[in-house]
């Protein structure tokens with residue numbers, strides 16, 4: 154005997170993601186989920202943006218890492234709440250982990266939460282955290298073909314930051330081609346080029362974040 | 373890799389469904405049928421690997437797993453537990 158169920162399995166996560174989104178909305182907090190392959194430059198980008206961001210916004214960081222707190226230790230020069238999640242081998246953050254972070258953070262007192270997801274170009278795409286936007290940091294050393302190979306992550310991204318542009322001249326790579334591949338997978342996606350370790354290249358990135366935070370606070 | 377988490381979600385859904393549906397109670401579950409859409413966010417091979425590990429020694433041990441794709445004209449997107457097959461009553 155066959156019994157019809159038809160249940161969306163990912164709702165187990167995504168229903169909680171929707172709860173998180175509602176909590177963020179109630180408190181007018183803009184939440185950005187930062188993803189990338191391991192080592193593409195998430196921590197560097199966050200670290201070099203903190204002077205700018207903490208000057209303008211009341212912010213917190215949720216730091217996802219397999220086992221360590223190494224990345225979180227990069228941010229301790231700034232007096233902001235940092236919530237560490239260790240996934241103990243898990244390849245992604247899920248909505249339940251973010252839910253626990255919400256309980257710990259005072260949302261009422263925040264404008265902006267930046268989530269550094271676990272470095273992985275596949276798994277985080279399947280888990281809605283309740284964030285407003287997803288940024289994918291893409292190191293230019295990863296090659297031209299990845300947007301199509303890892304299409305789900307690129308499809309979910311609202312903005313792709315092509316990082317490590319300082320070393321592009323030393324590589325046999327056509328950055329325009331990378332950008333057009335991204336646009337083929339996700340036509341509406343914003344694309345920026347920068348070097349996370351050179352703060353002078355980050356102006357457009359700051360500007361994008363500023364606009365997003367402002368449009369959220371007006372909702 | 374995230375299929376290990378997805379395997380846990382499926383296990384919970386089956387438990388909940390059995391609890392709610394008297395037709396499923398006290399019967400051996402023989403097969404779970406999944407439906408999925410492209411692009412995949414859950415890969416069947418990887419899912420089976422983790423799920424079969426998870427159900428060892430539980431009421432689901434030995435259950436067959438089947439995967440079907442949604443037709444173009446179906447509106448569902450993602451990874452669904454479509455149906456549960458149980459042994460017919462004696």
Ligand SMILES: Nc1nc2c(ncn2[C@@H]2O[C@H](COP(=O)(O)OP(=O)(O)OP(=O)(O)O)[C@@H](O)[C@H]2O)c(=O)[nH]1
Pocket residue numbers: 189190191192193194195196197198224271272273316317318319320347348349350351
């Ligand atoms: N040349 C160059 N190196 C960079 C740039 N941004 C980051 N790096 C280097 O890339 C390496 C990895 O950077 P991280 O910021 O740790 O990368 P991540 O994405 O946080 O890594 P995981 O959290 O482990 O996934 C470090 O050695 C950085 O110094 C850049 O713009 N140019």
Ligand SMILES: [Mg+2]
Pocket residue numbers: 195196197224269
């Ligand atoms: Mg990092």
